[in-house]
Amino acid sequence: MRASQYLIATLKETPADAEVVSHQLMLRAGMIRKLASGLYTWLPMGLRVLRKVEAIVRTEMDKSGAQEVLMPAVQPAELWEESGRWFQYGSELLRLKDRHERDFCVGPTHEEVITDLIRNELKSYKQLPANFYQIQTKFRDERRPRFGLMRAREFLMKDAYSFHASTSSLDDTYQIMYQTYHNIFTRLGLEFRAVQADSGSIGGNSSHEFHVLAQSGEDAIAFSNESDFAANIELAAAIPETTERPAATQDMMKVATPEQKTIEAVSTFLKVSPQQTIKTLIVHGEEENTLVALVLRGDHTLNEIKAEKLTSVAEPLQFASDAEIKAACGAEPGSIGPVGLGIEVIVDRSAAVLGDFVCGANEDHMHLTGVNWERDCTPTRIEDIRNVLEGDLSPDGKGTLEIKRGIEVGHIFKLGNKYSAAMNASVLDENGKAVIMEMGCYGIGVSRIVASSIEQNHDDNGIIWPASIAPFSLVLVPLNMHKSEVVAQKAEELYNRFTEMGVDVLLDDRNERPGVKFADMELIGIPHRVVISERGLKQGTLEYKGRQDSESQDIAVDEAITYLNQKLES
């Protein structure tokens, strides 16, 4: 491609309303433009990236044996009524009426449509398993679209749906999809983790999220440094303590802790480590007008997802107000503890193995030291309610945990018979008996991958694309091409040569200053750059620079093709 005949729409200024770096860089590099809130037009430069991501996803899905279909974006309400989602789904479902006043929606997902299709097409267990996918434009009417493509309203999605006569067949396809997703994200050149997204049971595999790791990620992910264990921190189980609770060595004593309200303040004041203290949080109970105490080791934080799943705790989790705490416990929040508390006390497993610990005395400005479970107060229950910490042992027993932030770009999920039962999608089994099919669903946010790739790979100068999805692999920058015939000739020669070789090469033949070209090409993130200058050609050299190299280097003109081929292949 010749840059002079291509829309290079780079911007010098960072648009004011772009909050995250991928949004900023995609606007600045001329990849996308906003049409309206949450609606973006893909410019030629950005679309090249999107199409490359799409092609990788398609190739790997085809390899997995999935069959591509294409379903309408606009879907009739009847099917959604049949599944029950027409009423359940909130305002994110973009509903509309056609000219005959019939109800439709612009689909955010296609479970109903595919289930309807398959219940009509497949009749026998012999036709199963079958897995159908599409790469298609979806719409989710986000209340507050933001972060560019990270939370857009219209987006490109790969969604797949598998159908089975048995759960073991579903398990098999689920594993194939797990591996396929692994292959896809590996080929995309992204650092990613497959994360357990089910309710934390170790080894449970009924749902996995695939996260691209990036500091700006919305989710914190805990993963083992030795195994493939990875879980959203919200769901990561803390490994049970293996140490026994030590025997009591101190008497319980009440001490004054004036104005010391936080764990840090109290532990400093009393000269004990935070690990030797506990914190007591008061939340609403499941039964009306009840409160529940949640007790954690001082250096731990509450995992709200784990807590609200406990029976006797209200869901969603609701913290008691200061007034409620004062009324129930007799003290301000800074001085609460489990001793003598007249409400249910749920103790985290790590707090439950402490001895001689410090806690609030349920009396303002007072704490207790030398407290011991059973002797001084008895936990109602011991549970896992804390967030895991970096350095914790991995719950699968292999290695210790690291914690990084991630952006969800894929999700595989065992639907079971949720949709097939509601919509009566069955096949005949070996005995001629109708059985409701088992289903799996498998999504990838195709347009979101483009943004998350940038969140993971960028620097002050712009985007750093993985080789597999860069809009162009190589840019040729001739200096003074319009004045120097020898430069123009060499540039054209190389451009033709690489084009013939099937390399995605951009010839920056724009009538711009070198500095402008260099800055644009770094911003756009083209992996390899070759500068052709009259001075260099006189010496028989070209100047090469990789996108992440700090310095450029001279390469012999004669060896340029070989040299660049090696770079392009590496």
Next chain:
Amino acid sequence: MRASQYLIATLKETPADAEVVSHQLMLRAGMIRKLASGLYTWLPMGLRVLRKVEAIVRTEMDKSGAQEVLMPAVQPAELWEESGRWFQYGSELLRLKDRHERDFCVGPTHEEVITDLIRNELKSYKQLPANFYQIQTKFRDERRPRFGLMRAREFLMKDAYSFHASTSSLDDTYQIMYQTYHNIFTRLGLEFRAVQADSGSIGGNSSHEFHVLAQSGEDAIAFSNESDFAANIELAAAIPETTERPAATQDMMKVATPEQKTIEAVSTFLKVSPQQTIKTLIVHGEEENTLVALVLRGDHTLNEIKAEKLTSVAEPLQFASDAEIKAACGAEPGSIGPVGLGIEVIVDRSAAVLGDFVCGANEDHMHLTGVNWERDCTPTRIEDIRNVLEGDLSPDGKGTLEIKRGIEVGHIFKLGNKYSAAMNASVLDENGKAVIMEMGCYGIGVSRIVASSIEQNHDDNGIIWPASIAPFSLVLVPLNMHKSEVVAQKAEELYNRFTEMGVDVLLDDRNERPGVKFADMELIGIPHRVVISERGLKQGTLEYKGRQDSESQDIAVDEAITYLNQKLES
């Protein structure tokens, strides 16, 4: 692809609600399924065809220098208000409100969005011309969707929009697009015609439609057998008569023609050829309560589009009622003629060169013979108001006209400044002065092409795909594969060989009777079929049959690859 692992969803019965052959065959061959009125899901077999069409369109558009973009399907009302179309566009525009009650539509076309984009991105005449296209899902809320993909509500479209600083630049790009469309439809393997779609002025080229020729086409197209002249019959100009009107040789006489009301009846009764008679049609005039007579040669038919464009004729054309005719002319419709008629008389050019002709006498059951213009009655005006006939001289002076029916699948159009002026889309010219851009737009109905290809190419057994868009190029049909090891082995060998060669090959390894397989593959329309049987292999032969061959033929196993390669390439 192995058929056993692919959705072969053929139907024995023709679905009752499918009116046209493409719709019937796409359903029967398992290419599409209806989701709701005008909404279709593409099954794997159909999607392969759609993707091949899409790829050809994309390749040729890229070659033309157009740049691919992707605009949102959902568009904000503001832009449509700016262009004025929010109010002009009828119920075919699918309007909706988002969760914040803002107005949007699901786009049937993207002039507003691209014009908004380009007015923001391009600033200088130096950046022009530029041509942007997308291949994208569109929605048109048809009042009565029908004919399957021929008039669906959701459909896949290639739409392109070009921008120019001058009309001559627009002319250049228009010509490039004309040629590109020619290349696309040629590569698609379709018989087509580029048809003038402007208001009939010869040599006019501000709009062309591209029609796939098919008997079921909605439009009749007149085209020269010697030149590239082609026009929708509604707009095709009749060439002016070159003969002089002969001098009168007969006296005008009134003759009784009892019960003879049609041209055929009258001419038979009076023993004259229809070409020697005229017919007189009475229509409403442009001014209220006026009538106008339109006079044609007896064997010609009225072109209503030409007629309603005439000043003094009401638009849309409205025929006078029998009562109105009786009141104004004094006779029933079967006996009307121009002689002594007290209203404006517009005579077609071919009728105007007749002498000694027959016409109604404006008296029931009476006609006049030996009538001559000027002597007996005077035309108010002479105009071109007839439909052209097969065999007419071509209006461009080259060859004679043929008439065929066509399906519109493409349209190229000079928009001029319609949108750019309304939306103030300008660039700075050489002198730094803002000039409104000229625009062109260029559409192709990608999904419609699939259907129209079938309308053009099918037989009693099913679809006949052009090689370039067939879902599979070659099908291997092993007989008794599950019992005969030698058959299975040869089938697998050939399948692997062709797969490696990059041939789209389908191995019909289903456990079905040969007759079922043959019928399915003919219905689906795979161009080449090879049968592998134990009997044949014993003789060292395979059985080959092209989709349109009446008989199969034996080919030597050893020469099969060479033989089939020749077939696949031809």
